Amino acid sequence: MSIAENIALVREKIDAAARESGRTGRDITLVGASKMTDAAACQAAAAAGIDALGENRVQEMRAKLAERAYDGVPLHFIGHLQRNKVRQVVGQVALIQSVGSEALLLEIEKAAAARNLVQPVLLEVNIGAEAAKSGFAPSELFRAAERTLSLPHVRMRGVMTVPPANADRLATCHYFQEVRALYVDIREKLFHNVPMELSMGMSGDYEDAVRAGATMVRVGTAIFGARHYDTGGAKI
Numbered sequence: 001m002s003i004a005e006n007i008a009l010v011r012e013k014i015d016a017a018a019r020e021s022g023r024t025g026r027d028i029t030l031v032g033a034s035k036m037t038d039a040a041a042c043q044a045a046a047a048a049g050i051d052a053l054g055e056n057r058v059q060e061m062r063a064k065l066a067e068r069a070y071d072g073v074p075l076h077f078i079g080h081l082q083r084n085k086v087r088q089v090v091g092q093v094a095l096i097q098s099v100g101s102e103a104l105l106l107e108i109e110k111a112a113a114a115r116n117l118v119q120p121v122l123l124e125v126n127i128g129a130e131a132a133k134s135g136f137a138p139s140e141l142f143r144a145a146e147r148t149l150s151l152p153h154v155r156m157r158g159v160m161t162v163p164p165a166n167a168d169r170l171a172t173c174h175y176f177q178e179v180r181a182l183y184v185d186i187r188e189k190l191f192h193n194v195p196m197e198l199s200m201g202m203s204g205d206y207e208d209a210v211r212a213g214a215t216m217v218r219v220g221t222a223i224f225g226a227r228h229y230d231t232g233g234a235k236i
């Protein structure tokens with residue numbers, strides 16, 4: 001299957017899941033998680049009409065930017081962002097999806113102010129309270145959203161989550177529901193119900209995420225194929 005065929009299939013499944021909640025596939029933003037793929041794969045996804053591409057690692061993103069891998073498609077940063085790399089990302093991407101601490105938020109504000117721009121972000125919630133994962137605790141998320149509202153060079157565009165990888169389907173669906181509730185609460189109380197993004201769902205669970213109310217899914221493997229970690233990202 002080609003990347004274009006994979007995208008078409010994923011879109012069909014998204015559309016079917018969206019219809020179960022009174023929406024359609026057009027209401028869902030499909031982000032191709034393109035880590036460890038080459039520029040040609042990104043360009044193929046762009047040509048096939050992917051809505052955005054998302055990268056995890058700053059170094060890889062910069063290398064692929066230089067190769068014009070993302071021309072014609074919005075680029076998102078979706079991975080763990082170290083504070084010392086913030087300046088390499090702010091202003092380079094349409095959306096930083098993975099802002100999971102107040103320190104990172106303030107660093108982004110500083111970098112965006114220095115460049116005189118406003119950086120759209122999602123706040124990441126660590127819904128499984130995993131020690132090894134970044135993200136705001138569920139109990140911190142509302143306060144973080146309030147904090148974001150006070151920063152002139154950061155624009156809060158919604159909420160993002162990656163549930164624990166080892167959770168079974170039922171547990172994952174519960175996590176999705178919990179994040180949706182946090183998102184709805186923030187949107188109602190702080191943003192007067194303006195449309196915002198709820199980014200959740202990956203190759204193994206994007207249909208469940210859409211059923212649970214996701215407006216944005218991040219799909220890698222189901223579009224680009226399996227990642228080959230043992231070859232440093234090169235396709236065999």
Ligand SMILES: *Cc1c(COP(=O)(O)O)cnc(C)c1O
Nearest residue numbers: 033056078202203218219220221
């Ligand atoms: C890699 C990645 C994805 C996509 O994962 P797949 O299982 O390959 O679809 C989604 N979100 C984030 C944050 C990722 O790092």
